[in-house]
Amino acid sequence: MFVINVQSQKKVTAKKGDGIYSLLRREGINPVKYYVDFIALNKENLESGSNLKEGATYIIPPAEDSFKSLGRQIQFPEEVETPIFDEVTNFVAKDSTLKNTVYYLISNNTLSPYIKTLTKGLILRGAKVYALYQNTNSISQNLGNEDLGTYVAVINKKYLMHRGRYQRVLVINGNENLSKSNPQVTIYHHEGSEDGEKLAASIQKSIKAKSVTQRQLKNSKVLADGDKQYFAKNILPTVTFVEIGKQPDNPQKTIKSRVNRKNFTSLITNAILTDYSNASFEDND
DSSP states (O other), rough: OOOGGGGEEEEEEEOOOOOOOHHHHHHTTHHHHHHHHHHHHGGGGTTOOOOOOOOTTEEEEEOTTTTHHHEEEEEETTTEEEESSSSOOOOOOOOOOTTTEEEHHHHHHHGHHHHHHHHHHTTTTEEEEEEEEEESSSSOOOOHHHHHHHHHHHHHHHHHHHTEEEEEEEEEOOGGGGGGGSOOOEEOTTTTOOEEEEEEEHHHHHHHBBBBBOOOOOOEEEOOOOHHHHHHOOOOOOOEEEEOOOOOOOOGOOOEEEOOOHHHHHHHHHHHHHHHHHHHHHOOO
């Protein structure tokens, strides 16, 4: 038994050849898990107890673990929340490694394809992902405290809603230099944030493995920029910044890496998996 708010019910129209399984898959929902719920919600509109009628409208059972529920985007300044992916029919869950995690991914528009690819990799492992966008270029370069405060309020509200889960904020920024080979990568964490430093170290280690520089690099940089400091001090989840293509203040603390959408998202995903597995292990000690 479950309770559903009638006003929030999502409804879809059955297409020719649709069955319950194909209809639920198109909505990113596990058809085996929610088959019985679907029948209960729509029994009066089914033929022979389980067959759909072409052109008929059906209620979709609420599923927080559907791909459309796991991957959410929030566009600012309107703060409208919608699914990141409209087409999820071919999405297949890899595992539930990140089932207890929530990630907030923030980037400038240049990196939105990277964020989308990264999000897919995370939700296929069970993570909840919020991708946040502004109609400006870069959160760390062009947004002031007032704009950053908008992010803070929204993320902190989500953080409290998901309290008890492993939650991280990842701010990824790039510019036109992304099209060039071997752009420089700089990673920042907030001073005094042990968790932030650990995630930064995991990302750094992952990217170093594919870097083209031979020199030994020091640990990730501590935040110095005023806007970054403001954001990190006022946000509840741990935050880590990754700058790609921007000329750093100290080139000796950067990684020169081959970055494209495929290997970048793979490197970040591996770093996230490592960081979470280490955190989970420490929690169990």
